[in-house]
Amino acid sequence: xxxxxxxxxxxxxxxxxxxxxxxxxxxxxxxxxxxxxxxxxxxxxxxxxxxxxxxxxxxxxxxxxxxxxxxxxxxxxxxxxxxxxxxxxxxxxxxxxxxxxxxxxxxxxxxxxxxxxxxxxxxxxxxxxxxxxxxxxxxxxxxxxxxxxxxxxxxxxxxxxxxxxxxxxxxxxxxxxxxxxxxxxxxxxxxxxxxxxx
Amino acid sequence: xxxxxxxxxxxxxxxxxxxxxxxxxxxxxxxxxxxxxxxxxxxxxxxxxxxxxxxxxxxxxxxxxxxxxxxxxxxxxxxxxxxxxxxxxxxxxxxxxxxxxxxxxxxxxx
Numbered sequence: 376x377x378x379x380x381x382x383x384x385x386x387x388x389x390x391x392x393x394x395x396x397x398x399x400x401x402x403x404x405x406x407x408x409x410x411x412x413x414x415x416x417x418x419x420x421x422x423x424x425x426x427x428x429x430x431x432x433x434x435x436x437x438x439x440x441x442x443x444x445x446x447x448x449x450x451x452x453x454x455x456x457x458x459x460x461x462x463x464x465x466x467x468x469x470x471x472x473x474x475x476x477x478x479x480x481x482x483x484x485x486x487x488x489x490x491x492x493x494x495x496x497x498x499x500x501x502x503x504x505x506x507x508x509x510x511x512x513x514x515x516x517x518x519x520x521x522x523x524x525x526x527x528x529x530x531x532x533x534x535x536x537x538x539x540x541x542x543x544x545x546x547x548x549x550x551x552x553x554x555x556x557x558x559x560x561x562x563x564x565x566x567x568x569x570x571x572x573x
Numbered sequence: 574x575x576x577x578x579x580x581x582x583x584x585x586x587x588x589x590x591x592x593x594x595x596x597x598x599x600x601x602x603x604x605x606x607x608x609x610x611x612x613x614x615x616x617x618x619x620x621x622x623x624x625x626x627x628x629x630x631x632x633x634x635x636x637x638x639x640x641x642x643x644x645x646x647x648x649x650x651x652x653x654x655x656x657x658x659x660x661x662x663x664x665x666x667x668x669x670x671x672x673x674x675x676x677x678x679x680x681x682x683x
Contacts, residue, residue, distance in 0.1 A: 530614065
């Protein structure tokens with residue numbers, strides 16, 4: 376709210392409900408203000424670097440990659456990444472198949488690995504067009520794929536969350552995991568981009 | 574919230590229905606339009622696809638959204654649809670697909 380200099384708007388219905396519920400929880404001693412702040416800070420601190428680390432590990436360790444594709448949640452736990460209440464499905468890009476993720480019903484997103492979703496991910500336009508004309512949407516992101524590459528769009532409608540495992544680009548032979556992770560962007564793991572060498 | 578907690582603690586969990594479908598089975602999504610918190614998108618209703626995997630068994634979100642127990646829980650599948658089966662004028666490759674999570678009570682065999 377502090378950024379809203381000079382553009383004060385009354386609270387919306389849901390904002391008011393959030394404030395009321397939070398104040399009640401604090402007043403009744405169920406939560407403290409400090410705990411609420413800590414949870415918000417924790418959420419803000421999570422970013423796509425977590426997912427990038429997982430991708431870099433999968434690129435360098437074939438056994439880990441196999442475990443990641445078989446059970447994403449367990450493989451992340453193995454790396455010390457806690458993914459509570461999240462059934463993670465990792466989908467692998469290959470020369471034949473390109474994967475991309477959307478949630479047409481709301482904005483389900485693998486927050487534990489990628490942090491908060493970008494605004495466009497939650498937009499009505501992305502959510503409706505990604506399942507209807509994915510090639511046109513990807514082209515607008517600068518990713519033009521030939522028809523020989525099959526596109527698999529994953530609509531996260533229920534209890535699963537998805538992350539794309541992009542292809543490791545040529546020219547990265549011998550790179551460390553840290554260096555590999557540096558070219559894995561959020562958009563690569565949503566599937567609207569592919570990793571590029573700097 | 575408290576009443577929901579009490580309800581789920583005291584009502585004995587019913588057995589979830591056994592999975593009816595196997596990977597590769599052809600299924601059709603029921604073309605019904607109930608009100609409420611429905612996790613089956615409109616664009617796949619009445620359409621046919623193939624079971625890609627069984628994700629597990631989960632509380633029914635239509636029940637959970639009403640502050641009920643979510644029982645009986647439902648097997649959840651990922652169903653793969655060909656884009657050209659969803660949109661007759663689809664412009665991309667004929668092999669392009671969309672995969673959607675759908676609960677068993679929304680699926681019927683083809």
